[in-house]
Amino acid sequence: MQLIDADASHLAAIQAIVNDVVATTTAIYDEAPATDRETADWFEVKRAKGFPVIVAIDESVSVMGFASYGDFNKKPGYRFTVEHSLHVAADHRGKGLGRVLLEAIESRARGAGVHTMVGLIDAENVASRRLHESAGYELAGTLKEVGWKFGRWLNMCSYQKIL
Ligand SMILES: CC(C)(COP(=O)(O)OP(=O)(O)OC[C@H]1O[C@@H](n2cnc3c(N)ncnc32)[C@H](O)[C@@H]1OP(=O)(O)O)[C@@H](O)C(=O)NCCC(=O)NCCS
Numbered sequence: 001m002q003l004i005d006a007d008a009s010h011l012a013a014i015q016a017i018v019n020d021v022v023a024t025t026t027a028i029y030d031e032a033p034a035t036d037r038e039t040a041d042w043f044e045v046k047r048a049k050g051f052p053v054i055v056a057i058d059e060s061v062s063v064m065g066f067a068s069y070g071d072f073n074k075k076p077g078y079r080f081t082v083e084h085s086l087h088v089a090a091d092h093r094g095k096g097l098g099r100v101l102l103e104a105i106e107s108r109a110r111g112a113g114v115h116t117m118v119g120l121i122d123a124e125n126v127a128s129r130r131l132h133e134s135a136g137y138e139l140a141g142t143l144k145e146v147g148w149k150f151g152r153w154l155n156m157c158s159y160q161k162i163l
Pocket of ligand 1: 021025027086087088089092093094095096097098099100119120121122125126127128130131134
């Protein structure tokens with residue numbers, strides 16, 4: 001396994017992982033799959049703002065997962081805070097890759113002078129909550145019934161770590 005910065009050649013695989021998460025979980029509150037254009041625009045914003053997109057690839061250069069971060073809030077007073085995200089392909093989950101990606105994105109954030117990392121995690125997402133708690137993230141609070149997907153209300157847990 002290798003961690004590298006994503007380029008345009010990884011976007012189709014990133015999109016496939018995201019769209020599987022969208023279709024099968026409440027980890028992302030989207031209901032429709034991301035289009036090629038939306039994925040390209042997302043990547044362009046990351047590139048333009050200097051935000052990292054790290055992919056974990058295997059020996060055959062297949063993308064097993066990715067991590068990134070972006071603005072927590074666009075107002076200038078929030079510029080030392082980022083909101084991160086990470087997703088591992090279904091057949092690679094539970095093998096430690098999420099932890100590796102979280103550590104990698106944190107390390108990039110430290111290098112970029114980020115002070116606070118925020119993860120907004122659906123309350124039902126036991127794996128992500130467990131991962132973040134064991135990596136030193138604190139539950140700052142839970143926003144109840146702010147999301148709606150699969151015909152039910154969803155609660156959003158705000159996790160944070162001061163780097
Ligand atoms: C959440 C996710 C990123 C975790 O990555 P992963 O590679 O599966 O997790 P890891 O194998 O690195 O495990 C990390 C920790 O979570 C725990 N964990 C992993 N899967 C778990 C599960 N299904 N239930 C409970 N705990 C779980 C592990 O025991 C480990 O805890 P530890 O460090 O205390 O031993 C991954 O499962 C995923 O992409 N899920 C779908 C999309 C998603 O939820 N993304 C995150 C959005 S906030």
